[in-house]
Amino acid sequence: MTQSATEPTQPDQPQRGASPGARSQQNDMSAREPILATSGVSKTFPGVKALQRVDFRLFPGEVHTLMGQNGAGKSTLINVLTGVLAPDAGTIRLGGEVVAFASPQEAEAAGVRTLYQEVNLCPNLSVAENIFAGRQPRRFGAIDWPDIKRRAQEALARLDVSLDVTRSLDAYPIAVQQMVAIARALSVDARVLILDEPTSSLDDSEVAQLFKILRHLKRSGIAILFVTHFIEQTYAISDRITVMRNGEREGEYLARDLSADQLVAKMVGHERMSARLREAAHEEQAADDLQEVAHDHPEEATATQPFIELRGVGRRGTLQPVDLEVHAGQILGLAGLLGSGRTETARLLFGADRADSGTILVEGRPVRLRTPHDAVRHGIGYCAEDRKKEGIVAELSIRENIMLALQARRGWWRKISRQRARELADMWIERLGIKASDAEQPIALLSGGNQQKALLARWLATDPKLLILDEPTRGIDVAAKFDIMDRLLALCANGLSILFISSEISEVLRVSHRVAVLRDRRKIAEVAGKASNEDNIYRLIAGSGE
Numbered sequence: 044m045t046q047s048a049t050e051p052t053q054p055d056q057p058q059r060g061a062s063p064g065a066r067s068q069q070n071d072m073s074a075r076e077p078i079l080a081t082s083g084v085s086k087t088f089p090g091v092k093a094l095q096r097v098d099f100r101l102f103p104g105e106v107h108t109l110m111g112q113n114g115a116g117k118s119t120l121i122n123v124l125t126g127v128l129a130p131d132a133g134t135i136r137l138g139g140e141v142v143a144f145a146s147p148q149e150a151e152a153a154g155v156r157t158l159y160q161e162v163n164l165c166p167n168l169s170v171a172e173n174i175f176a177g178r179q180p181r182r183f184g185a186i187d188w189p190d191i192k193r194r195a196q197e198a199l200a201r202l203d204v205s206l207d208v209t210r211s212l213d214a215y216p217i218a219v220q221q222m223v224a225i226a227r228a229l230s231v232d233a234r235v236l237i238l239d240e241p242t243s244s245l246d247d248s249e250v251a252q253l254f255k256i257l258r259h260l261k262r263s264g265i266a267i268l269f270v271t272h273f274i275e276q277t278y279a280i281s282d283r284i285t286v287m288r289n290g291e292r293e294g295e296y297l298a299r300d301l302s303a304d305q306l307v308a309k310m311v312g313h314e315r316m317s318a319r320l321r322e323a324a325h326e327e328q329a330a331d332d333l334q335e336v337a338h339d340h341p342e343e344a345t346a347t348q349p350f351i352e353l354r355g356v357g358r359r360g361t362l363q364p365v366d367l368e369v370h371a372g373q374i375l376g377l378a379g380l381l382g383s384g385r386t387e388t389a390r391l392l393f394g395a396d397r398a399d400s401g402t403i404l405v406e407g408r409p410v411r412l413r414t415p416h417d418a419v420r421h422g423i424g425y426c427a428e429d430r431k432k433e434g435i436v437a438e439l440s441i442r443e444n445i446m447l448a449l450q451a452r453r454g455w456w457r458k459i460s461r462q463r464a465r466e467l468a469d470m471w472i473e474r475l476g477i478k479a480s481d482a483e484q485p486i487a488l489l490s491g492g493n494q495q496k497a498l499l500a501r502w503l504a505t506d507p508k509l510l511i512l513d514e515p516t517r518g519i520d521v522a523a524k525f526d527i528m529d530r531l532l533a534l535c536a537n538g539l540s541i542l543f544i545s546s547e548i549s550e551v552l553r554v555s556h557r558v559a560v561l562r563d564r565r566k567i568a569e570v571a572g573k574a575s576n577e578d579n580i581y582r583l584i585a586g587s588g589e
Contacts, residue, residue, distance in 0.1 A: 078103045078266045084133030093119040095290045106267045111287035126150040154234035166213035171195035174227045198226040237268045272382025273563045303585035350540040356401030362387040363565040374541040376555030383561040385544045393425040394418040424502030428513040437487035442468035444486045449504045471500035509540040
């Protein structure tokens with residue numbers, strides 16, 4: 044990958060074009076040995092190059108943030124560093140010595156501790172038991188419970204947390220459980236602390252407390268690898284940033300020398316993406332036609348009555364209160380990086396998660412969407428981001444998959460006859476151009492694009508008023524993408540409302556009448572018309588747009 048002007052060409056060389064202060068800090072680092080480093084690390088899965096010749100270094104007494112889009116290779120790199128996966132090539136050094144951890148337990152014994160996004164503790168045990176699980180102090184051959192209690196309290200006090208350590212862990216909220224997980228990691232001698240999305244379930248005050256703790260740990264000499272999708276948090280805590288893209292290290296930068304605009308561009312490959320999209324638009328006249336339909340008359344987006352409105356709707360630790368309107372016969376796009384709150388907004392709208400603030404109105408009337416059944420009853424359908432896990436039922440036929448939502452809406456006591464189900468399935472297969480030999484064909488045998496069309500058919504069969512589409516074109520070919528988006532605009536012309544989510548900003552702009560921009564779990568802007576362009580969206584995401 045082409046190196047940027049501020050990327051070090053070798054691990055021991057300072058960045059070219061860096062400021063005198065930056066060069067001084069880098070020379071400082073060059074004089075020290077990294078506590079943890081990789082050289083040329085690669086990892087391949089069937090059909091996927093997850094890591095390609097990755098060089099990485101982590102120094103004692105620093106917070107080093109790993110940034111990148113979904114699929115960039117962050118999780119794979121962490122798994123290689125901690126012994127979950129063995130690299131196919133390359134070396135890992137800890138304290139200057141080559142290591143090859145066969146398991147996470149070996150990594151922990153060497154002083155590399157990892158905290159994952161999901162709290163990996165035992166909720167049925169007490170706080171103290173969780174902190175010392177598997178390594179309980181003993182006295183005269185028996186577990187020394189008073190010592191465990193005392194040491195657990197000391198471990199939490201180090202984090203400025205005071206609570207009853209004899210209570211069951213599940214008696215405390217997720218934020219407290221996350222602090223307990225950190226206390227467990229620090230209750231042994233840790234040289235390296237890896238935090239994988241530790242703030243995903245914390246509110247602002249809890250994030251501030253965590254960062255206070257991390258700064259204290261940094262001063263004590265612990266090396267911290269911080270993985271997050273939140274740009275503001277990255278700049279609040281980071282000394283250095285490594286950007287990953289498509290399994291490669293895009294670059295390593297001092298946080299103070301890398302603007303938010305530059306960070307976003309490097310994460311998404313904005314420059315190269317724009318060139319590819321211009322070429323695709325030239326080759327595909329259909330793309331231009333779609334964009335004209337969506338943007339020629341943006342004022343029409345506000346001429347219709349909103350089908351659904353969100354007024355201050357949020358969920359603690361997941362999404363800050365947001366105002367949003369999806370109009371009848373229009374497509375509202377949600378733009379933002381992974382972790383910005385796009386999927387969280389969709390799940391609140393569909394009742395998959397329950398909002399704890401604000402009001403939702405459907406056709407002007409307040410409603411409570413406590414479950415997906417409530418949402419379906421109000422005419423809302425939802426194609427989830429992961430069609431393999433949350434969409435298709437691979438063991439069932441195309442017909443059975445298409446009929447699932449309609450049958451659930453009718454209730455199992457009003458069974459749809461096999462003949463009627465076959466008629467409906469055949470109709471949607473024809474309407475959406477699903478390429479299959481027969482409606483009875485197992486859906487697992489279809490291509491990704493045709494599976495996605497079958498999921499659209501599932502919800503369209505319920506005659507919805509609002510369709511929520513979370514990454515509906517991920518993993519499918521270009522022709523299928525344009526086909527699906529073309530059909531979405533045709534459905535809108537018939538009055539269907541659509542909430543469209545995609546990590547490809549160009550795709551959001553191509554079909555949306557309006558675009559709501561999210562960053563760090565907040566809605567920060569809403570744009571339409573001439574303001575709906577890639578450069579402006581990326582500036583907004585980075586925090587510098589208008």
